[in-house]
Amino acid sequence: MVRLYADGDLSDCPCALAMDHLGKPEEHGTLPFAMGYDAFSALHSPLVPEVWGECYWKPTPALCYFSGFIGYVVLAVYIKRFLMVPSLRVDCIAIGLVVSGYAFTLAGFLLRLRYVQGVKNLELTWNVTTPNVAIMTAGLFLLFRNLHGNRGDSLLWRAIDYLSRMSFGMYLAHIIVLNAVHSHLAPMLGNAFLRIPTIALTTFVITYLGIKLLSFLPGSKYLIG
Numbered sequence: 001m002v003r004l005y006a007d008g009d010l011s012d013c014p015c016a017l018a019m020d021h022l023g024k025p026e027e028h029g030t031l032p033f034a035m036g037y038d039a040f041s042a043l044h045s046p047l048v049p050e051v052w053g054e055c056y057w058k059p060t061p062a063l064c065y066f067s068g069f070i071g072y073v074v075l076a077v078y079i080k081r082f083l084m085v086p087s088l089r090v091d092c093i094a095i096g097l098v099v100s101g102y103a104f105t106l107a108g109f110l111l112r113l114r115y116v117q118g119v120k121n122l123e124l125t126w127n128v129t130t131p132n133v134a135i136m137t138a139g140l141f142l143l144f145r146n147l148h149g150n151r152g153d154s155l156l157w158r159a160i161d162y163l164s165r166m167s168f169g170m171y172l173a174h175i176i177v178l179n180a181v182h183s184h185l186a187p188m189l190g191n192a193f194l195r196i197p198t199i200a201l202t203t204f205v206i207t208y209l210g211i212k213l214l215s216f217l218p219g220s221k222y223l224i225g
Contacts, residue, residue: 058127058128059127059129060129069128071129071134072134072137072141075137075138075141076141079141079142079145080145083142083145084145086146090142091142091143091146093139093142094138094139094140094142094143095139095143096139097135097136097138097139097142098136098139098140098143099139100135101132101133101134101135101136101137101139102132102136104131104132104135105125105126105132105133105136108125108126108132109122109125109126112124112125163208165215166208166211166212166215166224168224169211169214169215169223169224170204170207170208170211172224173207173210173211174203174204174207177203177206177207177210178199178203181199181202181203181206182199185198185199185202186199211224
């Protein structure tokens with residue numbers, strides 16, 4: 001998540017309000033932990049096939065939630081530096097990028113759905129480093145630069161700011177909650193148009209409440225960012 005905002009301060013864009021609360025990796029132990037985990041991942045394979053947080057089918061399997069995203073940070077900084085001037089032409093290009101990226105993702109999904117075995121292989125269609133996802137992300141970043149608001153006087157922007165403080169922890173925890181929620185609700189909801197938003201909303205609320213409770217613990221920044 002990277003903030004792209006028009007007043008010259010990276011901290012003012014709602015697309016990454018949590019960024020300021022993460023700090024430098026070395027300040028809260030993330031870098032040493034990641035290095036240790038990578039070393040462990042190289043050694044554990046003969047004994048344990050995989051561990052939580054590892055996705056062997058992705059380009060960056062160890063700590064896949066943390067790795068493989070640095071290019072998007074560079075993209076955001078570039079847009080912030082050179083493309084913040086309002087431009088209808090850039091906005092049209094951004095919309096085209098989002099639509100084309102989504103179209104390639106959908107086409108790849110429908111094509112691979114016919115013959116791939118397992119969801120893990122199907123997910124390769126929309127990996128975080130695939131061109132279709134990168135194109136769509138670039139378009140969204142360009143559109144986000146048009147967002148403006150007075151955070152101090154707006155209830156909506158204060159709510160966004162507040163939720164963003166929990167967003168990194170929610171991002172890390174949501175898949176655990178999602179698996180549990182899906183296993184309970186999916187069998188009860190046959191209609192996909194009802195099942196998908198219900199599971200998504202339920203997961204969001206439960207994850208938020210869990211991270212909110214964790215935020216009251218001493219040293220919670222080491223858990224939720």
